[in-house]
Amino acid sequence: MIELILFNLTNGLIIGAFYVLMALGLSLILNLSNVINFAHGNFLALGGYLAFMLAPVTGYWGALLISPLLAAAIGVVLERLMIHRVYGRDPVYSLLLTFGLAFVMQDAARWYWGPNPLQIDMPDVLKASLSSSLFFITWYRVFMVAIVVATVVGLFAFLRYTRVGLRIRAGTLDLETVAALGVNVKLLRTFNFGLGCLLAGLSGVLATGQLGLNPNMGDDLLMPSFIAIIVGGVGSLAGTLFGGLLIGVAAAVTAAVYPAGSEVVIFVILLLVMLIRPRGLMGEEGMLS
Amino acid sequence: MTATILAATQRPAQRRWLPLAAIWLALIAAPFWLPLLGGYTALAGKVLVFGLAAMGLNLLLGFTGVLSFGHAAYFGLGAYGAGLMLKYVTDSTLLGVLAGTLLGGFAGMLFGLLIVRRRGVYFAMCTIAFGQIFYYIAYSWNDFTGGFDGLRGFHREPIGFGPLTFDIADGTKFYYFALVVFAIAVGLIGLILKSPFGRTLRAIRENERRARFLGIPVERHIWLSFSISCFFTALAGTLYALLNNFADPLTLHYSLSGYFVIMVVMGGMRAFWGPLLGAAVFVVLQDYISSMTVNWMSFIGLIFMLVVLFFPRGLLGMLRRRSAG
Numbered sequence: 001m002i003e004l005i006l007f008n009l010t011n012g013l014i015i016g017a018f019y020v021l022m023a024l025g026l027s028l029i030l031n032l033s034n035v036i037n038f039a040h041g042n043f044l045a046l047g048g049y050l051a052f053m054l055a056p057v058t059g060y061w062g063a064l065l066i067s068p069l070l071a072a073a074i075g076v077v078l079e080r081l082m083i084h085r086v087y088g089r090d091p092v093y094s095l096l097l098t099f100g101l102a103f104v105m106q107d108a109a110r111w112y113w114g115p116n117p118l119q120i121d122m123p124d125v126l127k128a129s130l131s132s133s134l135f136f137i138t139w140y141r142v143f144m145v146a147i148v149v150a151t152v153v154g155l156f157a158f159l160r161y162t163r164v165g166l167r168i169r170a171g172t173l174d175l176e177t178v179a180a181l182g183v184n185v186k187l188l189r190t191f192n193f194g195l196g197c198l199l200a201g202l203s204g205v206l207a208t209g210q211l212g213l214n215p216n217m218g219d220d221l222l223m224p225s226f227i228a229i230i231v232g233g234v235g236s237l238a239g240t241l242f243g244g245l246l247i248g249v250a251a252a253v254t255a256a257v258y259p260a261g262s263e264v265v266i267f268v269i270l271l272l273v274m275l276i277r278p279r280g281l282m283g284e285e286g287m288l289s
Numbered sequence: 290m291t292a293t294i295l296a297a298t299q300r301p302a303q304r305r306w307l308p309l310a311a312i313w314l315a316l317i318a319a320p321f322w323l324p325l326l327g328g329y330t331a332l333a334g335k336v337l338v339f340g341l342a343a344m345g346l347n348l349l350l351g352f353t354g355v356l357s358f359g360h361a362a363y364f365g366l367g368a369y370g371a372g373l374m375l376k377y378v379t380d381s382t383l384l385g386v387l388a389g390t391l392l393g394g395f396a397g398m399l400f401g402l403l404i405v406r407r408r409g410v411y412f413a414m415c416t417i418a419f420g421q422i423f424y425y426i427a428y429s430w431n432d433f434t435g436g437f438d439g440l441r442g443f444h445r446e447p448i449g450f451g452p453l454t455f456d457i458a459d460g461t462k463f464y465y466f467a468l469v470v471f472a473i474a475v476g477l478i479g480l481i482l483k484s485p486f487g488r489t490l491r492a493i494r495e496n497e498r499r500a501r502f503l504g505i506p507v508e509r510h511i512w513l514s515f516s517i518s519c520f521f522t523a524l525a526g527t528l529y530a531l532l533n534n535f536a537d538p539l540t541l542h543y544s545l546s547g548y549f550v551i552m553v554v555m556g557g558m559r560a561f562w563g564p565l566l567g568a569a570v571f572v573v574l575q576d577y578i579s580s581m582t583v584n585w586m587s588f589i590g591l592i593f594m595l596v597v598l599f600f601p602r603g604l605l606g607m608l609r610r611r612s613a614g
Contacts, residue, residue, distance in 0.1 A: 030410070034409070034410050035410070036410055036413065036414055036417075082594065082598060086597065089601075090356070091356055091410040091413055092350065092356045092413075092550060092554060093554075093597045093601060094410070095356070095358055095410075095413060095547075095550070096547070096550060096551055096554060096593050096596065096597050097593065097594055097597040097598070099547045099590075099593055100589070100590040100592070100593025100594040100597070101590065101593075101594060102590070103586045103587065103589055103590030103593065104586070104587050104590035104594070105590075106586060107584050107586035107587040107590065108587065110586075111584060223417075223418065223421050223543075226414055226417060226418045227418050229414070230415060230418055234411055234414075260429045260430075261429070263425045263428075263429065264422075264425055264426065264429065267418075267419075267421070267422040267425065270418055270419070270422075271403075271422075274403045274415070275403065278403070278406065278407075
């Protein structure tokens with residue numbers, strides 16, 4: 001019994017970790033640029049596929065390092081090419097644009113890499129289990145959680161202690177004033193978009209070992225990420241972090257008791273939060289309104 | 290700006306009636322001229338259904354200025370409501386339509402209450418997330434809704450008014466049934482927009498803060514607008530279930546919400562008939578593209594991107610601008 005609960009709790013934390021990485025990237029872009037990036041799940045898949053192509057050349061560790069950066073670079077190019085054109089316009093345009101981009105990116109991935117799931121060869125170290133009684137916890141899972149924790153800590157430290165991070169946080173609250181103070185807002189938003197895509201790409205590389213690599217692997221993560229942001233409170237990155245972990249664990253625990261309800265429980269949490277605390281658990285009133 | 294409004298109101302009566310007559314004539318005669326161009330009647334039915342859904346959405350999006358990216362939920366609820374009613378409860382088509390419309394509409398009213406204080410992109414995000422609830426329910430509740438395979442086992446029944454009975458099993462006959470429902474619904478939308486309530490919605494769209502200072506209960510109006518638009522979209526959903534004799538879980542998916550929004554924007558969201566035009570163009574393009582290539586997703590995605598980047602005013606918006614300037 002204890003093992004079953006532990007099993008589901010670890011599953012939940014790992015799924016929650018993916019939600020967190022996805023949702024933090026989405027949240028960064030949403031907060032600074034008021035754009036909901038429908039294509040975020042496709043940047044995740046892109047990260048995974050780039051790692052698949054790089055792994056034979058650079059090895060797994062090299063791919064883990066390089067492919068998120070490449071995904072971010074592609075994100076920056078796309079932002080410069082088209083997404084920056086919808087900043088400040090009616091939200092309908094940014095939603096439609098990224099929605100269309102998601103379709104094209106998914107189809108392109110299917111066309112180039114094929115519809116069937118692919119696999120990346122991992123180092124043997126990561127394939128082994130911790131112990132025979134805890135057979136379900138492989139080193140890969142430990143490693144994955146460690147990377148996610150390190151990334152999240154790094155991101156928060158970056159936003160807290162660097163000048164660029166400070167500008168991103170200030171821009172979230174009042175972009176006009178930040179622009180008036182002489183900050184290059186155009187560059188800031190581009191960088192911020194790339195940062196979001198970097199997180200998506202990283203979770204893509206990590207997800208290949210867990211969820212498999214296929215053209216629509218990001219789709220199932222997109223909706224829970226939206227919900228993580230709303231539950232945590234729009235505008236609050238800490239809220240997003242908390243929301244992602246909460247719904248990940250809740251879904252996994254429900255899956256142990258009643259498998260069919262594991263996705264519905266996420267929405268139940270959403271409903272409860274909207275009923276009791278409409279601004280989200282850690283959100284502030286008036287964000288993005 | 291004032292000049293264009295004046296010009297619009299001072300247009301001679303016949304020039305205002307001409308496009309309207311042309312639209313209705315084209316719709317009434319569609320089963321006759323469409324096959325000549327290589328189309329089929331079910332395609333015209335699809336245009337009507339999606340056109341109605343998009344016009345319902347446009348009440349909110351174009352005329353109140355509030356973006357819902359989750360209207361597929363209410364469309365799909367309409368479809369499932371009608372399907373379930375016909376399958377399990379009654380064999381009256383009209384009762385099925387009523388049940389579906391009420392199911393989708395009341396769901397919209399309830400959710401509207403929760404999200405009406407959100408604005409802009411935040412509101413849109415809440416509608417997406419809420420919309421997906423029903424997709425997962427339909428998907429998971431296999432025994433009742435048919436799960437991933439969709440709901441089958443019902444078909445449109447003849448409609449009886451006392452001694453009169455209309456059989457709508459045939460495609461063309463169903464098209465005319467759908468056209469009658471469409472005409473009534475569109476007439477209602479027109480009336481709503483012409484009423485003081487409709488004018489208030491436009492006032493909120495143009496300047497929400499000013500509307501608030503004038504003492505207009507903005508939240509209540511947005512909620513009403515959202516609810517009414519959900520009712521019309523749900524009505525369209527019931528017609529869609531009848532058109533196919535099938536309710537598909539994908540009618541609940543947010544992708545369809547995206548299709549509705551692009552129909553509205555592509556046609557022109559400030560124009561009353563814009564969404565119908567957008568629906569016609571989108572449905573025909575989608576039908577053609579998906580019959581030509583397996584990479585239809587890329588082309589649909591490109592259409593989205595091109596509309597946003599190069600034709601943000603939509604087809605009717607561009608026409609109007611050209612004639613004004």
